[in-house]
Amino acid sequence: MRLYGDLAPWFHLLTAPEDYAAEAERYRSLIVGAAPGARTLLELGSGGGNNASHLKRHFSCTLSDISPQMLALSRTVNPDCEHVLGDMRTVRLGRTFDAVFVHDAVAYMATENELRDCLGTAYAHTRPGGVGLFVPDYTRETFRSRTSHGGHDGADGRSLRYLEWSTDPDPADTAYEVDYAVVLREPGHDPRVVHDHHREGLFPEHTWLYLLEQVGFESPVAHGRADPDDDTSQTAFVARRPG
Ligand SMILES: C[S@@+](CC[C@H](N)C(=O)[O-])C[C@H]1O[C@@H](n2cnc3c(N)ncnc32)[C@H](O)[C@@H]1O
Numbered sequence: 001m002r003l004y005g006d007l008a009p010w011f012h013l014l015t016a017p018e019d020y021a022a023e024a025e026r027y028r029s030l031i032v033g034a035a036p037g038a039r040t041l042l043e044l045g046s047g048g049g050n051n052a053s054h055l056k057r058h059f060s061c062t063l064s065d066i067s068p069q070m071l072a073l074s075r076t077v078n079p080d081c082e083h084v085l086g087d088m089r090t091v092r093l094g095r096t097f098d099a100v101f102v103h104d105a106v107a108y109m110a111t112e113n114e115l116r117d118c119l120g121t122a123y124a125h126t127r128p129g130g131v132g133l134f135v136p137d138y139t140r141e142t143f144r145s146r147t148s149h150g151g152h153d154g155a156d157g158r159s160l161r162y163l164e165w166s167t168d169p170d171p172a173d174t175a176y177e178v179d180y181a182v183v184l185r186e187p188g189h190d191p192r193v194v195h196d197h198h199r200e201g202l203f204p205e206h207t208w209l210y211l212l213e214q215v216g217f218e219s220p221v222a223h224g225r226a227d228p229d230d231d232t233s234q235t236a237f238v239a240r241r242p243g
Pocket of ligand 1: 089
């Protein structure tokens with residue numbers, strides 16, 4: 001995926017850390033609601049560190065991603081956080097945290113086996129009595145085909161605008177498709193247009209709850225029903241590791 005590879009230095013012009021205050025507050029509240037006193041947090045698929053730039057005020061954050069370019073970008077806004085290269089399906093840090101958080105990056109688990117592996121990684125890093133929080137963009141129930149657009153102007157003269165088009169060509173499988181048309185402008189260069197294609201996972205709520213219990217979490221709960229136009233309303237799955 002080019003957005004997390006050669007285009008990673010542009011990611012904060014696609015989606016900016018300052019836009020994440022409200023949703024990060026929702027995640028903080030869900031975490032401390034399930035694990036009062038939580039202090040340490042591991043994020044899997046932490047990307048540009050947008051949520052972390054807010055969550056780090058409340059937790060000591062360890063940020064993990066499969067993309068070295070995205071970790072490098074996150075370090076620019078979160079130099080005070082530990083960054084670790086790793087695949088959320090397999091990474092093992094050999095220590096546990098009060099909370100493990102997986103935000104929209106969990107969408108890159110496109111099969112049930114991949115999702116189970118990711119939830120297993122989260123469980124392995126959650127201390128007994130700690131909490132796992134998982135916030136996919138969509139569940140099977142909340143998905144609808146849509147287009148959205150956005151972008152930002154940077155202080156360095158670069159600008160980005162994008163159109164994001166989500167479709168589900170085969171409702172019988174566990175994935176949907178996302179096409180991005182991205183326009184990049186930078187001083188001294190002609191504008192460039194880039195196409196990026198992502199395949200993302202789509203699972204019914206009951207699959208999430210079943211898999212969370214299967215990997216060892218107890219009493220998983222789905223919070224909220226997604227309004228696709230409101231980034232603070234996605235279905236959030238909260239589950240505790242037995243203490
Ligand atoms: C949309 S970005 C996450 C942004 C993040 N929520 C934030 O607050 O900045 C998705 C991230 O998932 C990462 N990713 C995709 N597959 C992964 C995997 N198997 N393991 C770890 N990270 C992965 C990508 O490298 C990318 O950085």
